[in-house]
Amino acid sequence: MWIDSHCHLDFIINEKNSIEELTKINNPNIDYIICPSADDSSFKKLIDLNKRNSKIQYAFGYHPLFLEGKDPDVIQKLVVYIEEYNPIAIGEIGLDFYVKNFNKDKQIIFFEKQLELASKYNLPVILHVRSAIDHVINILKRFPRIIGVAHAFNGSFQQAEILIDMGFKLGFGGAMTFERAKKIRMLAKELPLNSIVLETDAPDMNPAWLNPQESNHPSQIQFISEFFSEHRGLSLNDLSWQLKKNINEIFVFNKAIV
Numbered sequence: 056m057w058i059d060s061h062c063h064l065d066f067i068i069n070e071k072n073s074i075e076e077l078t079k080i081n082n083p084n085i086d087y088i089i090c091p092s093a094d095d096s097s098f099k100k101l102i103d104l105n106k107r108n109s110k111i112q113y114a115f116g117y118h119p120l121f122l123e124g125k126d127p128d129v130i131q132k133l134v135v136y137i138e139e140y141n142p143i144a145i146g147e148i149g150l151d152f153y154v155k156n157f158n159k160d161k162q163i164i165f166f167e168k169q170l171e172l173a174s175k176y177n178l179p180v181i182l183h184v185r186s187a188i189d190h191v192i193n194i195l196k197r198f199p200r201i202i203g204v205a206h207a208f209n210g211s212f213q214q215a216e217i218l219i220d221m222g223f224k225l226g227f228g229g230a231m232t233f234e235r236a237k238k239i240r241m242l243a244k245e246l247p248l249n250s251i252v253l254e255t256d257a258p259d260m261n262p263a264w265l266n267p268q269e270s271n272h273p274s275q276i277q278f279i280s281e282f283f284s285e286h287r288g289l290s291l292n293d294l295s296w297q298l299k300k301n302i303n304e305i306f307v308f309n310k311a312i313v
């Protein structure tokens with residue numbers, strides 16, 4: 056019924072809890088879980104998870120906050136994995152200027168190099184953008200064929216419209232479930248429904264109803280979707296149909312690799 060368009064399942068599942076966790080996601084409310092990687096230490100783990108359950112779909116990339124100690128040459132590893140394992144997207148990539156001057160130049164180099172790969176291999180991208188939307192938009196203008204998802208969108212209405220015009224869907228999740236998140240709630244209500252995807256970003260971004268000791272989980276996508284259907288005044292069936300259509304405009308899912 057629902058697709059979690061952004062989840063770090065590799066940060067949730069470990070050797071001890073894997074059977075229990077894989078059983079939990081095997082419920083009919085979850086159709087797919089899109090799992091971007093933070094860096095190459097996730098690549099193999101995500102491939103293995105996909106082998107165990109084909110609901111789990113992987114993307115490969117270097118997250119802007121995981122570049123410490125990495126040289127841009129490491130991107131060669133990404134090329135090998137793209138060619139060998141056919142990810143559904145390049146991600147999670149982008150810019151995070153929230154912490155002032157944190158690796159700014161390096162982030163830009165990694166972002167641009169990974170966009171070049173997305174272009175070369177004709178893959179969508181999963182974007183992480185914080186305090187850098189205009190920078191990201193300016194760089195994306197040089198790659199007009201690239202489409203994708205801007206996860207956890209938190210920009211202005213105008214920035215949203217620019218990204219939508221460029222072929223991007225915007226991801227909404229736990230943040231919009233808080234009453235104080237006025238701007239995100241407004242965006243989630245007003246933006247065209249065909250430009251939105253929903254996500255948990257688990258284990259982060261708890262929705263309002265989880266208490267802080269609990270950690271977020273992809274099974275929350277059902278409740279986030281229910282919240283959103285009420286927020287927009289839509290039936291669950293109509294919403295589910297539209298969200299699947301939106302996802303299918305960006306991603307082509309892999310079958311399990313056997």
Ligand SMILES: [Zn+2]
Binds near residue numbers: 061063091147183256
């Ligand atoms: Zn993420």
